[in-house]
Amino acid sequence: MSSERYTSMFPPSAERPKSQMHWMTELQSLLVILKITLPLSVWICLGAIFQAILLLLPLSSIIKYWRFYATLPAVLFILAKSLNTVLISCNIIKNPYLPHQSLWNKRVTALVPDKAGNFPNIDEPPNKNKVAVLILGATVNHPGGYLTAPHADKFVELSDRMFNELDVLPQEETGFLGQSTLYQHNPSGTVDSYLISYWRSIESIHNYAVSPAHTDAVNWWNRESKNNGLKHIGIMHEIFEAPAGMWETVYLNFEPTMMGATSYLKKADEKGVVGGTVADMWVSPVVDASRGKLRSSRGRLGWDARRDGRE
Template sequence: MRFVPLSATSATSRPANTRSFAAFLHNLVRDQFTLGTWLLLGAAAQSLLILLPLRPTYVVVPTFTLLLLQLLDTISVSMGWRRNSYLDGTIGTKVTALLPQPDGSFNARAPDSDSGKVAVLLLGFRTNHPLGILSPGSREIGTHFNGMVKDLETNAATNGFLGSTSYLGNSRTTKSELMTTFYFRSLANVEAFAHGPVHREGWNWWNATVKEHRHLAICHEVYEAPHGAWENVYVNYHATGMGATVHKVQDDEGQEKWVGPLVLAERGPLSTHKGRTHI
C-alpha cells in the first residue's frame, strides 16, 4: 500500500534547519525574567521618560497609541478583516510522519521489518541561578551544545541523525528548562554520537567543572521504539518533532536525495491510531 506524501518536493542536499535563531533568542531572553519584572522594567522606563523636559502628553501618548494599534490589529485578525499571520507555516490538513523507504516512497512495511524503528534522545538544560543564562558556565554549555548540533547536522548523511526540535518547559515562571528532542534511526546511532569526539569534548568539560557549577543542571533520556510501536499525528499544525525531520533516500536513477516524512492522513488507514501503528 502506497501513501500520499504531503509534498513531492525533495532536495539533493540536506535542507538547512528552519529554526529561527531570532525567535529562539527572543524567547530565551524573555524567559530570563518573571512577568512582574518585565512590568517593573516598563514602569521604570516610563518613569525615566517623565524626567525628560517634555510635556506629559508627549510621554504617555506613544504608549497608549501602540497599545491601541495592537488592540485594533487583534480585532481585525479575529474578525477576519486582516490575514492571520499566526497561520504562517502551519499545515492546513491532517498528516502523519512516516519513515520513507530507501527509494523515497512511502509504502506499508512488513510486520517484522527492523528498518522502521526510531530512537529518541532528549537533552535538557537549565540554570538554577539568579543570573540565568549569564551565570558562570552557561556560555560554555551553550557553545558545546551548539557544536554537537552542528556536528549532527553536518554528518547526517552517515550518522543516522534525522532532526531535532527544541522546547521551553513550564515547570516554573522564569529561567525554564530548555529541552531538545533529537531523532535517530537507531539506538546504535545515539551511542555512536555519545562516544564521538564532539560530544566527548563537552562531556569532559562537564566532568571537569561540574563541582564548580552546582547551579547548572543537565539531563538526558534515550528511547528506542521498534516498527509498529510508535506513531504521530498533526492537525492544522506546523512541522515539528518527527514531522520536522529529513531523510536520505535514493531515487530510481541512483541519485541521493533528502525528503520530508509527512504524508496525508485525513482518510484511509493513516487516519486512525490503529492504522498508523499497523502499517
C-alpha cells in the same frame, strides 16, 4: 502487493533542511532567551523605567502637553495590538499565526522512510521502520539564567557545537533525523530547556556519544564539576527506541514539528534520477492522513483486523 508508495506533502529539497531548533534567526533566538530568562516582573519594571525616563525629560519648553506624549508609546502599543487582534478575528486581514496553507484543516502524519529514503508501500504497515528518541534537558538554577550565570556561556557554546554538527554530518553515518527544542518554567522560577531528537536506532545515539564534539563537552563537564563550578547547571537525558509497529503520529492544523520536522536523504534511484533531477534529495516525512488507514490511530500503527479483534 501494490508498488504504490506514500508520498510527502512537500517537494524534495536539494539541500539538507536545518533542524527545527535552527529555524529561527540569531536575533529571534536571542529574543527567546531574553523572554524565557527574564520574568514578567522584570519586563514590567523595564517598562516602568522607560516611562519614568520619558516623564523626567525636560520637554515642557519644547513640546506642549509633553506629559501626554510621554504616555503615548504605551498607549499606541496597546491600541495596535488590540486592533490587530480584532482585524484577524474578523477575517479582515490574513492570520499570520496559521500554519502552512497546505496544512489548513488537513490531518497529516509523519512516516519514517527507510535508509534509502523510500516511504513504505501503501499496503505495508505505515510505521515499518523503528525510530529512537533522545531527550536532552538543561536548566540553569541561577538568577542570571543563561545570560550571566557562571560557565553558562561555555555550556551553551559546547552544546551548540554538538547540535550544529549533527545537521552537517552525513545522515548515513550518524542516523540522526532531526531535533526540536521546548521550554518550560519549573516551580522554582527557572527555565528548563529540552532538545528532542530522532534517530535511526539507539546504536546511532551511542555511536555519536564518542564523537569529538560530545567527548569535548563531557570532558569539560567532568573537569569543571570536580571544582563544584557547575552545581547551578543541571543536565539530564532519556533515551527510547520504538520498534516497527509501535509508534504513530498525527497533526491537525499544525506546522511540521517534532518528528514531522525531521528530514531524510532520498538516494537517487538506479538511473540516478529523482523527480527528474540527477541528484540525491531530502524529503519531508509529512504525508496526507485525511483518508484511508492513515486516518485512524490503529491504521497508522499498522494494526490489522485480526489484532483489532474484529476479523
